[in-house]
Amino acid sequence: MKIRIATCEDVNQITALIIPFIDEFAVDNNGRQLFSAEIIQRLVENSEVNYFVYENSHKIIGVIAYKKPAHLVHFFISKAYQGQGIGRTMWNFILDKVQQTEALVFTVNSSCNAQMVYEKFGFIVQGQTIENHGLRYVPMSFDLSSKSLN
Numbered sequence: 001m002k003i004r005i006a007t008c009e010d011v012n013q014i015t016a017l018i019i020p021f022i023d024e025f026a027v028d029n030n031g032r033q034l035f036s037a038e039i040i041q042r043l044v045e046n047s048e049v050n051y052f053v054y055e056n057s058h059k060i061i062g063v064i065a066y067k068k069p070a071h072l073v074h075f076f077i078s079k080a081y082q083g084q085g086i087g088r089t090m091w092n093f094i095l096d097k098v099q100q101t102e103a104l105v106f107t108v109n110s111s112c113n114a115q116m117v118y119e120k121f122g123f124i125v126q127g128q129t130i131e132n133h134g135l136r137y138v139p140m141s142f143d144l145s146s147k148s149l150n
Helices: 008-024 029-033 037-045 086-099 115-121
Strands: 002-005 049-056 059-067 071-077 105-110 130-132 135-143
Touching: 002 086, 008 037, 008 049, 008 059, 008 071, 037 049, 049 071, 049 086, 059 086, 071 086, 086 115, 105 115, 115 135
Parallel strands: 071 105
Antiparallel strands: 002 049, 049 059, 059 071, 105 135, 130 135
């Protein structure tokens, strides 16, 4: 098992991993389209986005990506592998990278279902649930100023 930088060859596996989660936060087709293979490929190729996969026996079972300097854009663990510490491992991996920058706050637009996970990682809700661009989410932030791992 390893975490590595995502490549364009990973896009189909990444898309397949995300599809089971889409109805948890997409409220219409506009929101669903934001997770198409084409959009994911653009993220993987975007120099302003650091996109990583967690691989087990050449199968992608987790993804995490953030837009520089510190906004989490994707964080998904295959449902079959949840509860095994993979999410915590990936979060710590990304947190370590972002803590090496000058960023003071890490932000995420969390799905309502994932809010408790982010709270366990130390994120704090920053406002009410929002519906925008076909997505329903809770704005959250993580204070990086203490520079300590959770």
